[in-house]
Amino acid sequence: MTTTERIWHPQYVWVTAGAVAMIFLAATQALAVTTVMPVVSADLDGAALYAVAFAGTLATSVIGMVAVGAWCDRTDPVLPLASAVGLFVVGLLIAGAAGDMTTLVVGRLVQGLGTGGQTVALYVVVARVYPTALHGRVFAAFSAAWVVPSIVGPVLAGAVADYLHWRWVFLGVAVLTAIAFIVVFLRLRGLPLRTSEPSDAPVLRRLSWAIVVAVGALGLSLAGEAGAWSLPVIALSLAAIGWGARPLLPTSTLRARRGLPSVILMRGLIAGALFGAEIYVPYLLIEEYGFSSTWAGLGLTTAALLWALGADLQGRFGDRLGNTRITLLGTVQLLAATLAAAATAAFALHPAVLIVGWALAGGGMGLMYPRLTVLTLAYSTPQNQGFNSSALSISDSIGASASIAAMGLVFVMLQATVASFVAVFLLAAALALLALVPGLRLGHAHQAPAR
Template identity: 75%
Template structure:
C-alpha cells in the first residue's frame, strides 16, 4: 500500500470523520484503562469485593444487547441515530456509576454502560465500512488502535492519581462529560452524509434480540454463580448451556466449530479477548494487594502493554498484507502466551514486579497485531447488507468471550483466595486460551482484504 493511500484517511474528504471516530475510541480507551486501574479501590470503598469480577463481566454481558440492536438498526438505515442512542446510554451508565452509593448500584450503572458500549462499537465499525473504501479499512483500524497511545501513557496513572488525590468517582464522571463533548463533534461531521445501505435488510430482529437477552442473562448468572452456595455447580452448568445455545443464532454458522473463514475470525476474537482482558483486570489488583503498589504505580503497570499494542497495530497496518494472516496468528498468539505465562510465574513465585510489567507488554504487542487484522477480515468477508450483523457478531464474540472468562476467573479466584494461588490460577487460564486461539487462528483464510491492483 502506497504512502499516498495511507495518507488519504487524513485528506479533507475524510479527516473530520477520522478525527471524530478516533476521538470516540480515545475516550473508550480512557474509560477502559481507568476502570481497570481504580476498581480495586472502588470495591474496597463500597464493600463490594464479591462483585469485583461482576463489575467487569456484567458490562460485557449487557453490551451484547446493544450490539445486536444497533447492528440490526444499522443494516436498515444510517448508523448515525444508532450511534447517538448508544452514546446516550454509555453516558447515563457512567453517571449512575459515578454517583453510586453502593457496589450494587455501581454494577447497575456498569450494566447500563455496557448497553451503550456495545452499540457504539458496532456503529463505528459500520461508519468505517460505509465512509471509507475497503483498501483504507486497515489504516483506519490501525488509527483506532493508535488512539490508545495517549490513554496508555496517561490513562492508568491519571486514573490512579484522580482516585488517590481526588476521588474515584471523578474517573466515571469526567469521562461522561468528555464523551458528550466528543460526540457533539462526531454528530456534526456525519449528519450531512448519506450512510444508508442501498439494499437494507428487512428481516425480523425480535428473535435476535431475544437471543441477545438470553446470552446476557446467562453470562450474568455465571458471574453471580459464586454467590449461590451449594447450587453453584448447577448454576455454572445451566449458565454455560444458556450462553452457548443462545450465541449460535447471533454468530456466523460454524463459529463454535472454528469453521474456516469468517467463523474462525469471530471465534479467534473471543479467545484472545478472553485471554488478555480476563487476566488484565487482575494485574493492578496483584500489584496493589501483593506488592503494595499505589494506584498510580499500579496504573503504570498497564502502560507498556498498551503502548506496544499501538505499535503492533501500526506494524499490522503497514506490513500486515506482507506478513499474511497465518504469520500474524503465530506471532500474535506466541506473544500473548509469553505474557500470560510470565504473569503466571510472577504470581506463583512472587518474582520482581518488573518481570510482570515487561512480560505483560508482550501481550499488548501481540494483540496489536491480531486485533485490527481480525476487524479488517470481518469487513472483507461482509457485504453492505450484513455489515451490521457481522460487525455485531465480532463484538459479541469479543464481549461474551471476555465476560465468560472473567466470570470463570472470578469463581476460581474466590475459591482459591485462601490458598494464595488465585492470581496464578487466573493467569494460567489466560495462557491456555492463548494457545487455544491457534485453532481458529490458522483457519482465517483470505477474503480479498487487500484491494486488487
C-alpha cells in the same frame, strides 16, 4: 496517493477526529476502571461484586451490539450511534454517583448497552463513509487511539483515585464523550449513509438470544454467591451462553470453519485470554506487592506500549507477514505474558517480571486485533456489515465476559490467595493456546463473504 485517499482529508477529517476521540475516551475509561476498581471495591465494600463490575458491562454490551447491528443494516448508522452514546453516558453518570457497589454495577450494566452499540455503529460508519482502501488506515487510527490512554491512562487514573476521587474516572469521561459525539453527529447528519438494500432479517429473535447470553454471563459471574446451588448455576449459565451465542454469530463459528467464522471465534478467544487476566495485573501488584493505584497502572502501560507497536507493524507489514505468521507471533506473545504472570504470582518473583512480561500480551494483541477487524469487513457486504461487525464485537464481549466471570469465580473459590492469581493466569494461557485453532484457519478474505 491522491488527496482523498487520506483519512484526514477535509472530506473525512471531522468524522475521523470525532470517531477517534470516542475510541480514545472509551479506551481511557476501560483502562482507568481496570486500574481503580480495587480502590472502588474497597471504598464501596464490594469485593464480592468485583468481577461482576467488569463481566456485567461486557455481558450487556452483547444486547447493544445486536440491537445496533440490526438497526444499522436497516437504515443509516447515525440514530443508532446517538442512542448508544446516550446509554454509555448515562451509565457513566450512574456509576460515578454510586453510593454502593450494587448501584455502581447497575451503572456499568447500562454503560455496557451503550459501549457495545457504539462500537458496532462506528464500524458501520467506517464501512459507509470511507472507501475500502482506507479501512485499514482508519482501524490503524482507532488502534492508535488506544496509545495515549494506554500509556498515561492507567497511571493518570490511579493518580485521580489517589489525589482526587475515583468518581471522576466516570464523570469526566461522560462529559468528554458527549462532546466528541456532537462533532461526529454534525458531520454525518447530511451524508447519504442508508444502505440501498436494507436487511429484512428478524430482529426480535436475535435480541432474545442476546438477552439469554447476557443473563448467562451475569449468572456465571454471580455463581459464587449461590452457595449450594453454585454448580447448577454454573452449568445453566454456560449452557445459556453457548446456546444463545450460536444465532448471533456466523454459521459454524463455534466449529471454527475456515474464513469469517474463524476470524470471529479467534477474536473471542484472545479477548477472553487478555481481558480476563488483565484485571488481576493491578490487583496482584496492589495486594501482594503493596503498589499504590498510580504505580499499579504501570502493569497496564507497558502492555499498551507494545500494543501500539504491534498495531503499527501490522498496519505496515500485515499483508507481507500474512495471517498465519500474525497468528503465531501474536498468540506466542500472549501465552508468554500469561505464563510470566502466573510464575510471578507462584514464586513471588520481582514485580518487574510481571510488568515487563505483561507487555508481551499487548504486543501480541496489537498484531492480531486490527487484523481481525479488517478481515471482518473484507468478508462483508453492505447488507451484512452490521451483522458481521456486531458478530465480531459480540464474540469479543462473550469471550471477555465469560472469561472474567469464570476467572472471578475461581478467584473467589480459592479465597483470593496467591493460588487464585496463579489459577487465573493459567486459565488465560490455556485460552491463548486454544486461539491457535481458528487462528490458522482465517483465510484471505477474497472468497464470497460468509454469513
